[in-house]
Amino acid sequence: MHNSYNVAIIDYEMGNIFSVKRACLEVGLQPVVTSSPQVILRADGIILPGVGAFGDAMENLRVRDLITPIKEGVRQGIPFLGICLGMQLIFTESEEFGSHKGLDLLPGVVVKFPPYTAAANHIKVPQVGWNSIELPRKREISFWRESPLSGIEVGDYMYFVHSYYTIPNDDNVVLSNSHYEGTQFCSSILHKNIFACQFHPEKSGRKGIEIYDNWLKSIIKHKGLH
Protein backbone atom coordinates (compact mmCIF):
# COMPACT_ATOMS: atom_id res chain seq x y z
CA MET A 1 0.00 0.00 0.00
CA HIS A 2 1.18 3.46 -0.84
CA ASN A 3 0.27 6.59 1.05
CA SER A 4 -2.99 8.11 0.05
CA TYR A 5 -2.85 11.14 -2.17
CA ASN A 6 -5.32 13.98 -2.08
CA VAL A 7 -6.72 15.13 -5.35
CA ALA A 8 -8.64 18.37 -5.64
CA ILE A 9 -11.52 17.97 -8.07
CA ILE A 10 -12.40 21.53 -8.88
CA ASP A 11 -16.07 22.25 -8.27
CA TYR A 12 -17.23 25.23 -10.28
CA GLU A 13 -20.73 24.03 -11.17
CA MET A 14 -19.89 22.86 -14.66
CA GLY A 15 -21.49 19.46 -14.91
CA ASN A 16 -21.60 16.18 -13.15
CA ILE A 17 -18.38 15.28 -11.37
CA PHE A 18 -19.47 12.22 -9.43
CA SER A 19 -18.04 9.80 -11.98
CA VAL A 20 -14.66 11.55 -11.76
CA LYS A 21 -14.77 11.12 -8.00
CA ARG A 22 -15.64 7.43 -8.27
CA ALA A 23 -12.79 6.81 -10.72
CA CYS A 24 -10.34 8.45 -8.28
CA LEU A 25 -11.60 6.21 -5.47
CA GLU A 26 -11.30 3.16 -7.72
CA VAL A 27 -7.53 3.67 -8.13
CA GLY A 28 -6.94 4.67 -4.50
CA LEU A 29 -6.78 8.43 -4.80
CA GLN A 30 -8.49 10.52 -2.11
CA PRO A 31 -10.73 12.92 -4.02
CA VAL A 32 -11.84 16.20 -2.49
CA VAL A 33 -14.49 18.09 -4.41
CA THR A 34 -13.62 21.70 -3.73
CA SER A 35 -13.72 25.31 -4.80
CA SER A 36 -11.26 26.41 -2.13
CA PRO A 37 -8.02 27.95 -3.44
CA GLN A 38 -6.18 26.72 -0.32
CA VAL A 39 -7.31 23.13 -0.78
CA ILE A 40 -6.31 23.24 -4.45
CA LEU A 41 -2.83 24.55 -3.70
CA ARG A 42 -2.25 21.94 -0.97
CA ALA A 43 -3.47 19.03 -3.10
CA ASP A 44 -1.18 16.34 -4.51
CA GLY A 45 -3.03 16.53 -7.81
CA ILE A 46 -5.55 18.83 -9.44
CA ILE A 47 -8.41 17.73 -11.66
CA LEU A 48 -10.33 20.25 -13.74
CA PRO A 49 -13.40 18.42 -15.06
CA GLY A 50 -16.29 20.06 -16.80
CA VAL A 51 -19.01 19.93 -19.39
CA GLY A 52 -20.88 22.89 -20.74
CA ALA A 53 -20.03 26.23 -22.31
CA PHE A 54 -16.49 27.63 -22.32
CA GLY A 55 -17.55 31.20 -21.53
CA ASP A 56 -19.75 30.14 -18.60
CA ALA A 57 -16.93 27.97 -17.28
CA MET A 58 -14.37 30.79 -17.30
CA GLU A 59 -16.90 33.09 -15.66
CA ASN A 60 -17.62 30.49 -12.95
CA LEU A 61 -13.87 30.07 -12.31
CA ARG A 62 -13.43 33.84 -12.18
CA VAL A 63 -16.22 34.57 -9.70
CA ARG A 64 -14.91 31.81 -7.42
CA ASP A 65 -11.37 33.24 -7.60
CA LEU A 66 -10.10 29.95 -8.99
CA ILE A 67 -8.12 31.15 -12.01
CA THR A 68 -5.08 32.27 -10.04
CA PRO A 69 -4.85 29.17 -7.79
CA ILE A 70 -5.14 26.81 -10.76
CA LYS A 71 -2.40 28.65 -12.63
CA GLU A 72 -0.27 28.81 -9.50
CA GLY A 73 -0.74 25.10 -8.76
CA VAL A 74 0.28 24.19 -12.29
CA ARG A 75 3.26 26.56 -12.09
CA GLN A 76 4.37 24.83 -8.86
CA GLY A 77 4.40 21.53 -10.74
CA ILE A 78 1.37 19.86 -9.12
CA PRO A 79 0.19 17.12 -11.51
CA PHE A 80 -2.83 18.50 -13.37
CA LEU A 81 -5.54 16.55 -15.18
CA GLY A 82 -7.97 18.40 -17.44
CA ILE A 83 -10.99 16.49 -18.73
CA CYS A 84 -13.22 17.44 -21.67
CA LEU A 85 -14.08 21.12 -21.15
CA GLY A 86 -11.29 21.08 -18.55
CA MET A 87 -8.86 20.33 -21.38
CA GLN A 88 -10.21 23.11 -23.55
CA LEU A 89 -9.99 25.70 -20.74
CA ILE A 90 -6.21 25.40 -20.44
CA PHE A 91 -5.72 26.91 -23.90
CA THR A 92 -5.56 30.55 -24.94
CA GLU A 93 -9.05 31.12 -26.28
CA SER A 94 -12.24 29.56 -27.63
CA GLU A 95 -14.50 30.56 -30.48
CA GLU A 96 -17.56 29.22 -28.61
CA PHE A 97 -20.35 31.86 -28.83
CA GLY A 98 -17.91 34.61 -29.73
CA SER A 99 -14.36 34.62 -28.46
CA HIS A 100 -13.47 33.81 -24.85
CA LYS A 101 -10.12 33.91 -23.11
CA GLY A 102 -9.05 30.68 -21.47
CA LEU A 103 -6.56 29.90 -18.70
CA ASP A 104 -3.78 30.18 -21.28
CA LEU A 105 -1.57 27.56 -19.65
CA LEU A 106 -0.73 26.39 -23.15
CA PRO A 107 -0.93 28.38 -26.37
CA GLY A 108 -3.69 27.21 -28.68
CA VAL A 109 -7.31 27.68 -29.67
CA VAL A 110 -10.59 25.82 -29.24
CA VAL A 111 -12.75 25.41 -32.34
CA LYS A 112 -16.04 23.73 -33.24
CA PHE A 113 -16.62 20.72 -35.46
CA PRO A 114 -17.97 21.74 -38.88
CA PRO A 115 -21.71 22.46 -38.66
CA TYR A 116 -24.30 19.76 -39.15
CA THR A 117 -26.05 19.59 -42.47
CA ALA A 118 -28.29 16.77 -43.55
CA ALA A 119 -26.51 16.74 -46.91
CA ALA A 120 -23.00 16.47 -45.46
CA ASN A 121 -23.26 12.78 -44.73
CA HIS A 122 -25.31 13.34 -41.64
CA ILE A 123 -22.76 14.67 -39.18
CA LYS A 124 -24.00 14.88 -35.63
CA VAL A 125 -22.54 17.45 -33.29
CA PRO A 126 -21.85 16.93 -30.43
CA GLN A 127 -19.88 13.78 -30.92
CA VAL A 128 -21.35 11.44 -28.31
CA GLY A 129 -19.81 8.03 -27.95
CA TRP A 130 -16.74 5.91 -28.32
CA ASN A 131 -13.88 6.79 -30.59
CA SER A 132 -10.39 5.40 -31.00
CA ILE A 133 -7.23 7.27 -30.14
CA GLU A 134 -4.14 7.21 -32.35
CA LEU A 135 -0.51 8.22 -32.03
CA PRO A 136 0.42 11.58 -33.53
CA ARG A 137 2.35 11.39 -36.78
CA LYS A 138 5.97 10.25 -36.45
CA ARG A 139 5.46 9.09 -32.88
CA GLU A 140 6.13 5.54 -31.69
CA ILE A 141 4.24 3.65 -28.98
CA SER A 142 7.10 4.44 -26.59
CA PHE A 143 5.71 7.99 -26.58
CA TRP A 144 2.62 6.68 -24.74
CA ARG A 145 4.50 4.25 -22.52
CA GLU A 146 6.17 7.17 -20.77
CA SER A 147 2.87 9.02 -20.35
CA PRO A 148 -0.51 8.60 -18.61
CA LEU A 149 -1.50 6.58 -21.70
CA SER A 150 0.96 3.86 -20.71
CA GLY A 151 -0.60 0.46 -21.44
CA ILE A 152 -3.13 1.92 -23.85
CA GLU A 153 -2.87 0.49 -27.34
CA VAL A 154 -3.21 2.40 -30.58
CA GLY A 155 -6.86 2.18 -31.62
CA ASP A 156 -8.23 1.71 -28.12
CA TYR A 157 -11.62 3.32 -27.63
CA MET A 158 -12.44 6.15 -25.25
CA TYR A 159 -15.76 7.87 -24.49
CA PHE A 160 -16.25 11.38 -25.90
CA VAL A 161 -18.96 14.02 -25.53
CA HIS A 162 -18.04 17.32 -27.17
CA SER A 163 -18.74 19.82 -29.91
CA TYR A 164 -15.41 21.64 -29.69
CA TYR A 165 -11.80 20.53 -29.82
CA THR A 166 -8.42 22.10 -29.22
CA ILE A 167 -5.70 23.03 -31.67
CA PRO A 168 -2.46 23.45 -29.69
CA ASN A 169 0.09 25.78 -31.26
CA ASP A 170 2.87 23.36 -30.40
CA ASP A 171 2.48 19.93 -32.06
CA ASN A 172 4.87 18.46 -29.52
CA VAL A 173 2.25 18.60 -26.75
CA VAL A 174 -0.19 16.44 -28.74
CA LEU A 175 -0.31 13.03 -27.06
CA SER A 176 -3.06 11.51 -29.21
CA ASN A 177 -5.30 12.32 -32.14
CA SER A 178 -8.73 11.02 -33.10
CA HIS A 179 -10.99 11.35 -36.13
CA TYR A 180 -14.62 12.31 -36.22
CA GLU A 181 -16.53 12.46 -39.50
CA GLY A 182 -13.50 13.46 -41.53
CA THR A 183 -12.00 15.87 -39.01
CA GLN A 184 -8.79 14.93 -37.23
CA PHE A 185 -8.62 16.44 -33.78
CA CYS A 186 -6.31 16.42 -30.79
CA SER A 187 -7.77 14.01 -28.21
CA SER A 188 -5.14 14.39 -25.47
CA ILE A 189 -2.13 16.51 -24.62
CA LEU A 190 0.85 16.21 -22.30
CA HIS A 191 3.21 19.00 -21.35
CA LYS A 192 5.32 18.66 -18.21
CA ASN A 193 2.81 18.29 -15.33
CA ILE A 194 -0.19 19.12 -17.53
CA PHE A 195 -2.11 16.14 -18.86
CA ALA A 196 -5.49 16.65 -20.44
CA CYS A 197 -7.89 14.61 -22.50
CA GLN A 198 -10.91 15.48 -24.58
CA PHE A 199 -12.46 12.12 -23.75
CA HIS A 200 -13.76 11.01 -20.36
CA PRO A 201 -11.44 8.35 -18.94
CA GLU A 202 -13.85 7.89 -16.01
CA LYS A 203 -16.50 6.71 -18.49
CA SER A 204 -14.17 4.73 -20.74
CA GLY A 205 -14.30 1.37 -19.00
CA ARG A 206 -11.25 -0.54 -17.81
CA LYS A 207 -8.89 1.30 -20.19
CA GLY A 208 -10.03 4.63 -18.81
CA ILE A 209 -9.42 3.52 -15.24
CA GLU A 210 -5.90 2.51 -16.29
CA ILE A 211 -5.34 6.14 -17.27
CA TYR A 212 -6.36 7.29 -13.79
CA ASP A 213 -4.01 4.69 -12.36
CA ASN A 214 -1.16 5.97 -14.55
CA TRP A 215 -1.91 9.51 -13.48
CA LEU A 216 -1.75 8.42 -9.84
CA LYS A 217 1.72 7.04 -10.61
CA SER A 218 2.77 10.43 -11.95
CA ILE A 219 1.61 11.96 -8.64
CA ILE A 220 3.66 9.42 -6.68
CA LYS A 221 6.67 10.18 -8.86
CA HIS A 222 6.20 13.90 -8.41
CA LYS A 223 5.94 13.53 -4.62
CA GLY A 224 9.08 11.41 -4.62
CA LEU A 225 11.01 14.23 -6.19
CA HIS A 226 9.92 16.77 -3.59
Add this chain to the structure above:
Amino acid sequence: MAKNIRIIPRLDIKGPNLVKGIHLEGLRVLGKPEQFARYYYHTGADELIYIDVVASLYERNSLHDIIQRTAGEIFIPLTVGGGLRTLEDIREVLRAGADKVSLNTAAIKNPAIVQQASRMYGSSTIVVSIEAIRQADGQYLAYTDNGREHTGLDVLEWAFKVEELGAGEILLTSIDREGTGQGYDIALTKMISEAVSIPVIASGGAGNVSHLDEIVTEGKADAIAIASVLHYEFISNNDSVLDNSDEGNIEFLKSGKTTSKINAANLNEIKQSLYNKGINCRYKPEPTNQDDHA
Protein backbone atom coordinates in the same frame (compact mmCIF):
# COMPACT_ATOMS: atom_id res chain seq x y z
CA MET B 1 -14.12 7.44 -39.96
CA ALA B 2 -17.90 7.22 -39.85
CA LYS B 3 -19.68 7.64 -36.58
CA ASN B 4 -19.34 4.93 -34.03
CA ILE B 5 -22.63 3.27 -33.18
CA ARG B 6 -23.26 2.76 -29.47
CA ILE B 7 -24.84 -0.45 -28.26
CA ILE B 8 -26.77 0.24 -25.08
CA PRO B 9 -28.44 -2.42 -22.94
CA ARG B 10 -31.72 -1.03 -21.63
CA LEU B 11 -32.76 -2.27 -18.22
CA ASP B 12 -36.37 -1.64 -17.31
CA ILE B 13 -36.59 -1.76 -13.55
CA LYS B 14 -39.54 -2.28 -11.24
CA GLY B 15 -38.74 -2.10 -7.55
CA PRO B 16 -35.68 -4.29 -7.05
CA ASN B 17 -36.17 -6.28 -10.26
CA LEU B 18 -35.28 -6.17 -13.92
CA VAL B 19 -38.51 -6.59 -15.87
CA LYS B 20 -39.57 -6.84 -19.47
CA GLY B 21 -42.97 -6.50 -21.02
CA ILE B 22 -44.53 -6.10 -24.42
CA HIS B 23 -45.48 -2.54 -25.41
CA LEU B 24 -44.11 -1.72 -21.93
CA GLU B 25 -47.01 -3.63 -20.34
CA GLY B 26 -47.47 -7.09 -18.84
CA LEU B 27 -44.14 -6.93 -17.07
CA ARG B 28 -42.24 -10.11 -16.33
CA VAL B 29 -39.49 -10.34 -13.75
CA LEU B 30 -36.16 -11.36 -15.29
CA GLY B 31 -33.85 -11.02 -12.30
CA LYS B 32 -31.71 -8.55 -10.42
CA PRO B 33 -30.63 -5.53 -12.47
CA GLU B 34 -27.18 -5.43 -10.83
CA GLN B 35 -26.27 -8.84 -12.20
CA PHE B 36 -27.29 -7.92 -15.71
CA ALA B 37 -25.55 -4.52 -15.53
CA ARG B 38 -22.31 -6.06 -14.36
CA TYR B 39 -22.42 -8.72 -17.06
CA TYR B 40 -23.08 -6.16 -19.79
CA TYR B 41 -20.27 -3.90 -18.57
CA HIS B 42 -17.78 -6.74 -18.65
CA THR B 43 -18.89 -7.98 -22.04
CA GLY B 44 -18.58 -4.67 -23.87
CA ALA B 45 -21.68 -2.50 -23.34
CA ASP B 46 -21.02 1.06 -24.52
CA GLU B 47 -23.44 2.58 -22.02
CA LEU B 48 -26.32 1.43 -19.84
CA ILE B 49 -29.86 2.76 -19.51
CA TYR B 50 -31.97 2.14 -16.41
CA ILE B 51 -35.63 3.02 -16.69
CA ASP B 52 -37.80 2.89 -13.60
CA VAL B 53 -40.99 1.71 -15.30
CA VAL B 54 -43.42 2.20 -12.47
CA ALA B 55 -41.67 5.02 -10.74
CA SER B 56 -43.23 6.11 -7.52
CA LEU B 57 -41.85 7.78 -4.47
CA TYR B 58 -42.22 4.53 -2.59
CA GLU B 59 -39.93 2.69 -4.97
CA ARG B 60 -37.48 5.45 -5.69
CA ASN B 61 -35.13 4.41 -2.89
CA SER B 62 -34.74 1.00 -4.40
CA LEU B 63 -33.68 2.59 -7.72
CA HIS B 64 -31.15 4.77 -5.90
CA ASP B 65 -29.73 1.66 -4.25
CA ILE B 66 -29.35 -0.07 -7.60
CA ILE B 67 -27.63 2.99 -9.09
CA GLN B 68 -25.31 3.30 -6.13
CA ARG B 69 -24.37 -0.36 -6.08
CA THR B 70 -23.55 -0.44 -9.78
CA ALA B 71 -22.04 3.02 -10.40
CA GLY B 72 -19.08 2.29 -8.17
CA GLU B 73 -17.90 -0.57 -10.35
CA ILE B 74 -19.23 0.26 -13.80
CA PHE B 75 -17.19 2.90 -15.61
CA ILE B 76 -19.32 3.55 -18.65
CA PRO B 77 -22.06 6.15 -18.98
CA LEU B 78 -25.23 5.33 -17.10
CA THR B 79 -28.51 7.01 -18.05
CA VAL B 80 -31.36 6.84 -15.55
CA GLY B 81 -34.98 7.70 -16.26
CA GLY B 82 -38.51 7.10 -15.13
CA GLY B 83 -40.51 9.33 -12.85
CA LEU B 84 -37.99 12.17 -12.55
CA ARG B 85 -40.19 15.20 -12.01
CA THR B 86 -38.07 17.98 -10.57
CA LEU B 87 -34.55 19.39 -10.65
CA GLU B 88 -34.16 17.90 -7.19
CA ASP B 89 -35.06 14.42 -8.51
CA ILE B 90 -32.43 14.88 -11.23
CA ARG B 91 -29.82 16.00 -8.76
CA GLU B 92 -30.47 12.96 -6.57
CA VAL B 93 -30.02 10.35 -9.29
CA LEU B 94 -26.88 12.10 -10.53
CA ARG B 95 -25.57 12.12 -6.99
CA ALA B 96 -26.39 8.42 -6.67
CA GLY B 97 -24.14 7.79 -9.66
CA ALA B 98 -26.04 8.34 -12.91
CA ASP B 99 -24.14 10.18 -15.65
CA LYS B 100 -27.24 11.27 -17.54
CA VAL B 101 -30.94 11.49 -16.84
CA SER B 102 -33.79 10.71 -19.18
CA LEU B 103 -36.93 12.86 -18.97
CA ASN B 104 -40.30 12.18 -20.53
CA THR B 105 -43.42 13.16 -18.59
CA ALA B 106 -41.67 16.00 -16.78
CA ALA B 107 -40.39 17.44 -20.07
CA ILE B 108 -43.84 17.32 -21.65
CA LYS B 109 -45.63 18.83 -18.64
CA ASN B 110 -42.96 21.45 -18.07
CA PRO B 111 -40.60 21.91 -21.05
CA ALA B 112 -38.63 24.54 -19.11
CA ILE B 113 -37.14 21.77 -16.98
CA VAL B 114 -35.15 20.56 -20.01
CA GLN B 115 -33.67 24.02 -20.40
CA GLN B 116 -32.96 24.44 -16.69
CA ALA B 117 -31.46 21.00 -16.28
CA SER B 118 -29.29 21.26 -19.37
CA ARG B 119 -28.01 24.64 -18.24
CA MET B 120 -27.27 23.30 -14.78
CA TYR B 121 -25.69 19.96 -15.71
CA GLY B 122 -24.76 20.43 -19.36
CA SER B 123 -26.76 19.33 -22.38
CA SER B 124 -24.86 16.07 -22.54
CA THR B 125 -26.39 15.06 -19.20
CA ILE B 126 -29.98 15.53 -20.36
CA VAL B 127 -31.66 12.91 -22.50
CA VAL B 128 -35.27 13.39 -23.50
CA SER B 129 -37.20 10.16 -23.84
CA ILE B 130 -39.91 10.17 -26.50
CA GLU B 131 -42.42 7.33 -26.52
CA ALA B 132 -44.03 7.22 -29.94
CA ILE B 133 -47.15 5.51 -31.19
CA ARG B 134 -48.02 5.45 -34.87
CA GLN B 135 -51.56 6.63 -35.60
CA ALA B 136 -53.89 5.21 -38.24
CA ASP B 137 -53.10 8.15 -40.53
CA GLY B 138 -49.34 7.52 -40.26
CA GLN B 139 -48.62 10.39 -37.88
CA TYR B 140 -46.54 9.63 -34.79
CA LEU B 141 -47.73 11.04 -31.49
CA ALA B 142 -45.82 11.24 -28.21
CA TYR B 143 -47.11 9.44 -25.14
CA THR B 144 -46.10 9.29 -21.50
CA ASP B 145 -46.35 6.70 -18.73
CA ASN B 146 -45.15 3.79 -20.89
CA GLY B 147 -47.46 4.65 -23.75
CA ARG B 148 -50.60 4.91 -21.64
CA GLU B 149 -51.07 8.67 -21.56
CA HIS B 150 -51.87 10.50 -24.77
CA THR B 151 -50.29 13.96 -25.09
CA GLY B 152 -51.40 14.97 -28.56
CA LEU B 153 -47.84 16.13 -29.34
CA ASP B 154 -46.50 15.37 -32.79
CA VAL B 155 -43.25 13.44 -32.34
CA LEU B 156 -41.31 15.35 -34.99
CA GLU B 157 -42.34 18.74 -33.64
CA TRP B 158 -41.56 17.62 -30.11
CA ALA B 159 -38.12 16.39 -31.19
CA PHE B 160 -37.30 19.79 -32.71
CA LYS B 161 -38.53 21.46 -29.55
CA VAL B 162 -36.44 19.37 -27.14
CA GLU B 163 -33.34 19.97 -29.25
CA GLU B 164 -34.01 23.70 -29.07
CA LEU B 165 -34.52 23.44 -25.30
CA GLY B 166 -31.04 21.99 -24.93
CA ALA B 167 -31.51 18.22 -24.73
CA GLY B 168 -28.28 16.40 -25.52
CA GLU B 169 -29.84 13.24 -26.92
CA ILE B 170 -33.18 11.69 -27.71
CA LEU B 171 -34.14 8.21 -26.53
CA LEU B 172 -36.78 7.30 -29.09
CA THR B 173 -38.96 4.34 -28.15
CA SER B 174 -41.52 2.84 -30.48
CA ILE B 175 -44.27 1.63 -28.16
CA ASP B 176 -45.78 -0.26 -31.10
CA ARG B 177 -42.66 -2.38 -31.48
CA GLU B 178 -41.44 -2.47 -27.88
CA GLY B 179 -41.04 -6.03 -26.63
CA THR B 180 -42.40 -7.57 -29.82
CA GLY B 181 -39.14 -8.70 -31.38
CA GLN B 182 -40.45 -7.57 -34.77
CA GLY B 183 -37.70 -5.06 -35.40
CA TYR B 184 -37.29 -1.34 -34.75
CA ASP B 185 -39.61 1.21 -36.33
CA ILE B 186 -37.27 2.29 -39.11
CA ALA B 187 -39.50 5.03 -40.55
CA LEU B 188 -39.90 6.68 -37.15
CA THR B 189 -36.20 6.58 -36.32
CA LYS B 190 -35.09 7.82 -39.73
CA MET B 191 -37.55 10.72 -39.62
CA ILE B 192 -36.31 11.94 -36.25
CA SER B 193 -32.64 11.17 -36.64
CA GLU B 194 -32.38 13.02 -39.95
CA ALA B 195 -34.33 15.98 -38.61
CA VAL B 196 -32.30 16.80 -35.49
CA SER B 197 -28.59 17.35 -35.02
CA ILE B 198 -28.43 15.64 -31.63
CA PRO B 199 -27.93 11.87 -31.40
CA VAL B 200 -30.95 9.60 -31.49
CA ILE B 201 -31.01 6.32 -29.58
CA ALA B 202 -33.42 3.87 -31.23
CA SER B 203 -35.36 1.73 -28.80
CA GLY B 204 -38.05 -0.90 -29.00
CA GLY B 205 -38.42 -3.96 -31.16
CA ALA B 206 -35.07 -5.70 -31.54
CA GLY B 207 -35.62 -9.41 -31.99
CA ASN B 208 -32.43 -10.46 -33.70
CA VAL B 209 -29.09 -9.19 -34.89
CA SER B 210 -30.28 -8.22 -38.37
CA HIS B 211 -32.70 -5.71 -36.85
CA LEU B 212 -29.71 -3.84 -35.45
CA ASP B 213 -28.04 -3.66 -38.81
CA GLU B 214 -31.12 -2.16 -40.51
CA ILE B 215 -31.88 0.42 -37.82
CA VAL B 216 -28.40 1.84 -38.37
CA THR B 217 -28.16 1.66 -42.16
CA GLU B 218 -31.81 2.47 -42.95
CA GLY B 219 -33.05 4.07 -39.75
CA LYS B 220 -29.95 6.28 -39.31
CA ALA B 221 -29.86 5.61 -35.58
CA ASP B 222 -26.84 6.98 -33.72
CA ALA B 223 -27.16 4.47 -30.92
CA ILE B 224 -29.20 1.35 -30.29
CA ALA B 225 -30.97 0.37 -27.08
CA ILE B 226 -31.43 -3.38 -26.72
CA ALA B 227 -33.32 -5.26 -24.03
CA SER B 228 -34.80 -8.74 -24.63
CA VAL B 229 -32.15 -9.96 -27.09
CA LEU B 230 -29.48 -9.38 -24.44
CA HIS B 231 -31.51 -10.24 -21.35
CA TYR B 232 -32.54 -13.64 -22.70
CA GLU B 233 -28.96 -14.47 -23.60
CA PHE B 234 -27.87 -13.66 -20.06
CA ILE B 235 -30.69 -15.69 -18.52
CA SER B 236 -30.00 -18.69 -20.73
CA ASN B 237 -26.42 -18.78 -19.49
CA ASN B 238 -26.97 -17.89 -15.85
CA ASP B 239 -29.25 -19.96 -13.65
CA SER B 240 -28.49 -17.87 -10.59
CA VAL B 241 -30.62 -14.94 -11.73
CA LEU B 242 -33.67 -16.80 -10.50
CA ASP B 243 -32.53 -16.61 -6.90
CA ASN B 244 -34.34 -14.26 -4.59
CA SER B 245 -36.93 -13.12 -7.06
CA ASP B 246 -39.27 -12.17 -4.31
CA GLU B 247 -41.91 -10.25 -6.16
CA GLY B 248 -43.66 -9.97 -9.48
CA ASN B 249 -44.49 -12.51 -12.10
CA ILE B 250 -41.67 -15.04 -12.22
CA GLU B 251 -43.71 -17.86 -13.71
CA PHE B 252 -42.28 -16.98 -17.09
CA LEU B 253 -38.75 -17.53 -15.85
CA LYS B 254 -39.57 -20.77 -14.09
CA SER B 255 -41.11 -22.11 -17.28
CA GLY B 256 -37.74 -21.82 -19.02
CA LYS B 257 -39.39 -20.46 -22.14
CA THR B 258 -38.37 -17.33 -23.95
CA THR B 259 -40.44 -15.41 -26.40
CA SER B 260 -40.20 -17.14 -29.74
CA LYS B 261 -39.65 -13.92 -31.67
CA ILE B 262 -36.46 -13.17 -29.77
CA ASN B 263 -33.17 -14.66 -30.91
CA ALA B 264 -30.88 -14.06 -27.99
CA ALA B 265 -27.34 -12.80 -28.61
CA ASN B 266 -24.56 -11.41 -26.45
CA LEU B 267 -22.80 -8.09 -26.94
CA ASN B 268 -19.77 -9.61 -28.58
CA GLU B 269 -21.89 -11.46 -31.13
CA ILE B 270 -23.87 -8.30 -31.82
CA LYS B 271 -20.79 -6.15 -32.28
CA GLN B 272 -19.01 -8.70 -34.39
CA SER B 273 -22.04 -8.91 -36.65
CA LEU B 274 -22.23 -5.11 -37.03
CA TYR B 275 -18.48 -4.89 -37.61
CA ASN B 276 -18.64 -7.54 -40.31
CA LYS B 277 -21.31 -5.49 -42.06
CA GLY B 278 -19.04 -2.46 -42.08
CA ILE B 279 -20.78 -0.62 -39.24
CA ASN B 280 -18.38 1.09 -36.85
CA CYS B 281 -18.74 0.24 -33.20
CA ARG B 282 -16.44 -0.23 -30.23
CA TYR B 283 -15.20 -3.59 -31.34
CA LYS B 284 -11.67 -4.82 -31.92
CA PRO B 285 -11.39 -8.06 -33.87
CA GLU B 286 -8.92 -10.55 -32.47
CA PRO B 287 -5.48 -9.51 -33.75
CA THR B 288 -4.07 -11.85 -36.37
CA ASN B 289 -0.42 -11.09 -35.62
CA GLN B 290 0.50 -10.59 -32.00
CA ASP B 291 2.41 -7.39 -31.43
CA ASP B 292 2.97 -7.05 -27.74
CA HIS B 293 2.84 -3.44 -26.62
CA ALA B 294 2.25 -4.22 -22.97
